[in-house]
Amino acid sequence: MNATPPTNTAPLAGELTVEWLQVAELAELRRANRKKVMVAGTPVVLFLIGGRVFALRDACVHKQRPLSRGTILHGKVVCPGHQWKFDPETGQAEDSDKCQPVYAVRVDGGHVYLNPQERVPDTVSRG
């Protein structure tokens, strides 16, 4: 695998030891700006938002509804179940302390790679 450093996420401790998984082609995200993938048995949704690819666990932290059936409004991921809004990069919910698990993503040569290690809320810098 090419060792291009990720450009859309801050480096995290231990990241370099993690194997990046190729999970999708960028072209696959273009049509609906999203794609569902499975990562080690966990459903993950990739979103193409403002030219960047983000990955979130595809079961809302609130009531486990699939975010892949939601929408993107003003750069936020909106859950279809109860309209919780999440920052796609940090997973931080609007109007709540909760965080949706997110994954680091990088795109290289049209391929989308994902770091399968979920980023837990404590490592996320809050805006």
Place this chain on the structure above:
Amino acid sequence: MNAVTRIAVVGAGQAAAVAARALRRRGFDGAIEIIGAETHRPYQRPPLSKEFLADGADGDGADSDLFLLPADWCEANDVRLRLGQEATRVDSAAGAVELTDGTRVPADAVLIATGGRPRRLTTSGPRVHYLRTLDDARRLRERLVPEARVIVAGAGFIGAEVAATARGLGADVTVIEPREAPLLPLLGTRVGAACAELHRANGTRLRLGAAVESVEETTAGVLVTARGERIEGDVLVVGIGIVPNDEVAARSGIAVADGVVTDEYCRASVPNVFAAGDVARHFHPLFGERIRAEHFDSASRQAAVAAGAILGGARAYDDPYWFWSDQYDASLQYAGHAAGSDEIVVRGSLEDLDFCAFYLRDGVLRGAFGIDRGAEVAAARELISQRRAVPPRALADEETDLTELAEPAELAEPTEPTEPAGAAGPETVPPETDEPTARGNIT
């Protein structure tokens, strides 16, 4: 205006809790007292007809999730709860709220957030239930056991959610509704019929066009007569609407009209008095009329606006209404204010219970209702708030991403040339670049 130093909130529900948090978040450091008729700390009501009720007779573990203002938060934020106490009068001239026990709570601003109470049948008894409070929900869930024969009067949201929850617990459920379809005044005949089908598909019996004529409790159960039919059950749940608790306002010389009348900033007719939530008949700038909404989301947002107005802010509550109703495995959502629409456009299939219905007036979107269409309803909220004229064919077309009609062009994703969103009008400015490579993680 003199600075506000003491705020009293009459009522201790969702709006009260949001207002207290909003006041502290905005830096208000004076006294906050919340006066609640119930003995419970402020709690959320939406789960009472859903998850909380579904927990069944032995459920109790999740109760703590219900509470909105935990004791440690109140202590840390110096918010005083006066529970089990009712306000009898707001004396805004003297700056006080009078309680039934004679206490006068000093306040230079008062938020009335007293909510409502269920409209009742004339018959009462241990098998006739209403669902509004935590105690109501605790009593009712004792009854919702497998094989229980549950009769629900009223196919509105409370009735529908109770029916769905009871079915989920294995009960036998019959819903009686005087109109020809559930939610008919809100959604119209065709969409209401789809909601009826959702009930039938999940094994709930419906008696439509059938008003409750009599209710009789027997030792073995409850006997309901509706349109001449005798229906026997173990329990009757009545969900026929609420009455706003506006008496304290009326007694205090504050204008009421089926709710406490407010302007768009949630200000009542008397200086330094505000109202939010189910009790407020609020002037909604988006729809140009006074509306008393009974939703969690509007209660929360009105409370935040009222908190701002108390502190001298000037932000109106002008968001489209929004609510959800989880029934069976379906997610029902509604946005805006469908009343007064002259055109309904459906995307998806009413028959398959997978649709979003859009309500327009003069071509402008004002309401949306969907089953398992949270994405469309989210986009509709945005379009409604922007008072956007949306071409009906774009609304009906599954391939049109409604967010692209709503969002400012600079935030929108570049669209394919075949995208029908081009019909949207002036907002769909072509993207400046074809490839989103200028920034971000695509290398």
